[in-house]
Amino acid sequence: MSIEWSLLIAAGLLILSIIATRASNRFGVPGLILFLTIGILAGSQGPGGIAFADYQLAQTVGVIALIYILFSGGLDTDWKAIRPVLGQGMVLANLGVLLSAVIVGFFAMWLLGFSLLEALLIGAIVSSTDAAAVFAVMRERGVNLKHNLEPLIELESGSNDPIAVFLTLGLTGLLLNPNGSLLDLVPSFLLQMSLGALGGYGLGRLAVMIINRIRLQQEGLYVVLTLGLTLMIYALVSLIGGNGFLAVYLAGIVIGNYNLVHKRSILRFHDGVAWLMQIAMFLTLGLLVFPAQLIPVAGSGLLLALFLAFVARPLSVFASLIWFRRGPAEILMVSWAGLRGAVPIVLATFPLLAGVPHAGMVFNLVFFIVLVSVLLQGMTISHVARWLKLNADRPRPPETQTYVPDVSLRSRMLDIVVPADSSVVNKSLIQLDLPRGLLVVQIQRGEELLIPNGGTVLLPDDHLLVLATPEMLPRVQELHARGELVLK
Structure with missing residues (x-):
């Protein structure tokens, strides 16, 4: 054959x-x-x-x-x-x-x-x-x-x-x-x-x-x-x-x-x-x-x-x-x-x-x-x-997504800069293990605009456009106070 x-x-x-x-x-x-x-x-x-x-x-x-x-x-x-x-x-x-x-x-x-x-x-x-x-x-x-x-x-x-x-x-x-x-x-x-x-x-x-x-x-x-x-x-x-x-x-x-x-x-x-x-x-x-x-x-x-x-x-x-x-x-x-x-x-x-x-x-x-x-x-x-009366009689939930950011109409857009001496430098976003209330939407690196994914590595002087819920704002301000991130 x-x-x-x-x-x-x-x-x-x-x-x-x-x-x-x-x-x-x-x-x-x-x-x-x-x-x-x-x-x-x-x-x-x-x-x-x-x-x-x-x-x-x-x-x-x-x-x-x-x-x-x-x-x-x-x-x-x-x-x-x-x-x-x-x-x-x-x-x-x-x-x-x-x-x-x-x-x-x-x-x-x-x-x-x-x-x-x-x-x-x-x-x-x-x-x-x-x-x-x-x-x-x-x-x-x-x-x-x-x-x-x-x-x-x-x-x-x-x-x-x-x-x-x-x-x-x-x-x-x-x-x-x-x-x-x-x-x-x-x-x-x-x-x-x-x-x-x-x-x-x-x-x-x-x-x-x-x-x-x-x-x-x-x-x-x-x-x-x-x-x-x-x-x-x-x-x-x-x-x-x-x-x-x-x-x-x-x-x-x-x-x-x-x-x-x-x-x-x-x-x-x-x-x-x-x-x-x-x-x-x-x-x-x-x-x-x-x-x-x-x-x-x-x-x-x-x-x-x-x-x-x-x-x-x-x-x-x-x-x-x-x-x-x-x-x-x-x-x-x-x-x-x-x-x-x-x-x-x-x-x-x-x-x-x-x-x-x-x-x-x-x-x-x-x-x-x-x-x-x-x-x-x-x-x-x-x-x-x-x-056996073991059926819960509830609709099966729809297919779950791997990651759904916890954002709402109350969320705010923040412009953040990564200092050269920050501990997040040379780390990927997935390694940072960001909470669900924080979402990096865009990164400006010099003249280049990046749409990030989990493998994107942060470099010194990166400008991050971050979507944050009100509950996460104290977390961002704490990082700003420690010099890990700089709020613009």
């Missing part, structure tokens, strides 16, 4: 997936189901007839996509919103995933006749949740959960993938090396998570410094820079033995909660990248699936999916949140919002490529479980929220 035909097919699938989101918004069908369906229809056993069975390529696409999806999720995470539920989220994301994997594992051992390690591998693969589709449906159906449930679900979905990846890789290794022990995974887990957390936070802070101080001339280069930094964070942490997925998620939280040069552009760019990665991942996984192979495992897959949704997930959430005085309705809501996404399908490729016994059957079972989970839970999430 020529490169032109390959590009045309790729473009057609991408455009068709985007158009399909309209049906998702209208009928409440999670978008990932439509993306997977398009991939299946385009595959070798569908009308498209595209022959694709490269599990290594699919895994690579899935890992890269997951890196950027987690990073984008971190960028959009408001630290102030998740801080009250941080403890609950961490317990749910770790203990909840572990309990869910064990409970599903024992059921799979009984149902399928697998060995304990093989059954636990299935439980580990399907243990993590994916709330991206849930929030898409909730936005369209006007679901606004009470009692800080939305931040809790968001935090869990963004932070429980690392432990699922660790359990999957660890159990895969044990199946290939029968002399190993489950207890051997404990120190390895603690080391990976510790290095991942420290690396994510530290490299996130470093990324903030780089973005704010590099002083690039073109705005578009800043978003390209963040693409490289994201991959660098994942690779560096993984190379030193840490969990790279946890690192990129935490780095995204750190970066997203600091003042950045061109922050609005960076956030919107990565939102688009996350959508592109989701579509690419789901299309690739859809192409990888052979529908005829799903039929023999349909009965077992359905039982596993129902057991996961109605037994394993509620029990694991109950055991995780009962200590935080969450009521039965809230626990049920969090349980039902824990639908499975593309991550389990990506994880199922690891034992398949490693040559683990029954890996092909495991992959098909996991794919079927994900389909049932998304259809069953994703399409009923709004009804369950109303049935």
Whole structure:
């Protein structure tokens, strides 16, 4: 096939997936189901007839996509919103995933006749949740959960993938090396998570410094820079033995909660990248699936999916949140919002490529479980929220802006000069961390007039045209009295 035909097919699938989101918004069908369906229809056993069975390529696409999806999720995470539920989220994301994997594992051992390690591998693969589709449906159906449930679900979905990846890789290794022990995974887990957390936070802070101080001339280069930094964070942490997925998620939280040069552009760019990665991942996984192979495992897959949704997930959430005085309705809501996404399908490729016994059957079972989970839970999430009386019945706020200056008709325009010995010289506006009541509108530098942005660096004798609220005037006068700024 020529490169032109390959590009045309790729473009057609991408455009068709985007158009399909309209049906998702209208009928409440999670978008990932439509993306997977398009991939299946385009595959070798569908009308498209595209022959694709490269599990290594699919895994690579899935890992890269997951890196950027987690990073984008971190960028959009408001630290102030998740801080009250941080403890609950961490317990749910770790203990909840572990309990869910064990409970599903024992059921799979009984149902399928697998060995304990093989059954636990299935439980580990399907243990993590994916709330991206849930929030898409909730936005369209006007679901606004009470009692800080939305931040809790968001935090869990963004932070429980690392432990699922660790359990999957660890159990895969044990199946290939029968002399190993489950207890051997404990120190390895603690080391990976510790290095991942420290690396994510530290490299996130470093990324903030780089973005704010590099002083690039073109705005578009800043978003390209963040693409490289994201991959660098994942690779560096993984190379030193840490969990790279946890690192990129935490780095995204750190970066997203600091003042950045061109922050609005960076956030919107990565939102688009996350959508592109989701579509690419789901299309690739859809192409990888052979529908005829799903039929023999349909009965077992359905039982596993129902057991996961109605037994394993509620029990694991109950055991995780009962200590935080969450009521039965809230626990049920969090349980039902824990639908499975593309991550389990990506994880199922690891034992398949490693040559683990029954890996092909495991992959098909996991794919079927994900389909049932998304259809069953994703399409009923709004009804369950109303049935449990946890919908706040308030309109969802419009999209927030990265920075909205607090100015009014009472604000005043001030002409300010920067003295040569001022501490603000050679600092960018973003480094000054100006309060919302102060807005630098224009800078006159010699004969040149500048419209500043966050990366604009102040120089001696710059004339600043500043819009200030009455409440900020004492602050400006204080700086004038100290000689940091001179009022004209």
